[in-house]
Amino acid sequence: MVEVIDGKLVAASVIETVKAATAALEKSSGVTTGLAVIIVGDDPASHAYVGSKSRMAKECGFKSVQHTLPAETKQEELAALVASLNADPSIHGILVQLPLPKPLDSEPIIQSILPEKDVDGLSNVNAGKLATGDLKTGLVSCTPAGAMVFVRRTHGEDLSGLNAVVIGRSNLFGKPMAQLLLNANATVTIAHSRTKNLAEVCRNADILVAAVGRPEMVKADWVKPGATVIDVGINRIAAPERGEGKTRLVGDVAFAEVSAVARTITPVPGGVGPMTIAMLMANTVIAAHRTAGQVPPKF
Numbered sequence: 001m002v003e004v005i006d007g008k009l010v011a012a013s014v015i016e017t018v019k020a021a022t023a024a025l026e027k028s029s030g031v032t033t034g035l036a037v038i039i040v041g042d043d044p045a046s047h048a049y050v051g052s053k054s055r056m057a058k059e060c061g062f063k064s065v066q067h068t069l070p071a072e073t074k075q076e077e078l079a080a081l082v083a084s085l086n087a088d089p090s091i092h093g094i095l096v097q098l099p100l101p102k103p104l105d106s107e108p109i110i111q112s113i114l115p116e117k118d119v120d121g122l123s124n125v126n127a128g129k130l131a132t133g134d135l136k137t138g139l140v141s142c143t144p145a146g147a148m149v150f151v152r153r154t155h156g157e158d159l160s161g162l163n164a165v166v167i168g169r170s171n172l173f174g175k176p177m178a179q180l181l182l183n184a185n186a187t188v189t190i191a192h193s194r195t196k197n198l199a200e201v202c203r204n205a206d207i208l209v210a211a212v213g214r215p216e217m218v219k220a221d222w223v224k225p226g227a228t229v230i231d232v233g234i235n236r237i238a239a240p241e242r243g244e245g246k247t248r249l250v251g252d253v254a255f256a257e258v259s260a261v262a263r264t265i266t267p268v269p270g271g272v273g274p275m276t277i278a279m280l281m282a283n284t285v286i287a288a289h290r291t292a293g294q295v296p297p298k299f
Helices: 007-029 044-059 075-086 106-112 124-131 142-155 174-183 198-202 255-259 273-291
Strands: 034-040 063-069 093-096 163-167 187-191 207-210 228-231 235-238 247-250
Touching (some): 007 044, 007 142, 034 273, 044 063, 044 273, 063 075, 075 106, 093 106, 142 174, 142 207, 142 228, 142 273, 163 174, 163 198, 174 187, 187 198
Parallel strands (some): 034 063, 034 093, 163 187, 163 207, 207 228
Antiparallel strands (some): 235 247
């Protein structure tokens, strides 16, 4: 029988660890963990996402600050706000909700966040620390960090002797995911749209991670029997069976058929998705502990 990972359940356990660590830090050093979220413009999806992040931060016991800026905000105004948050000792994590409205340029803004406050793990410094195996001082991008929690709970801390294949080479997910697997001693292949014989490459994987944005691309005959399959794709496809004009969410993996082959699999929705906000909270409390000179919790 395949084990379907319940992302909501795992995320809830991460949040419980965050709450306990937040309370312990406040008790031992008087430090309240602080998270600042910046949102520019009026994109409804971004506002809904930021609202859920702010609510979760409050639930974790954080000092939660939200800066809502108009769409016409100038680049230098946004940069000045980030600089002020960098200088604020009560803020341990800074998050700029992406995408930014045009003509704002997100890259210099992200790179201007202090690496120790970059709880999204997107700065070049944190990417470089991950690439060199420095997990003690760096912060890891939230979605791969969440996917890695699933892998560790299935296979343990040491992945020696296991083959891992990551389909997707994005800076946001594919590359950091591969580095995390490599740091845990897996033998890692990064595959992508230009990979020859992709199905054959995937069949070699004990751990298969799909993050390409192609609905249900990974079929049962791509998967090694007994493999762990982590599906990071979120694709909306037509669902005429639900009525005219209706849609449904699917991953990059053909869930029903792959479930017959895999040992462990994540569903879409309800798999990796809930972990992203949970790991954002985890990164923030880790950052607060480091600033206070305390040993951060493990997730």
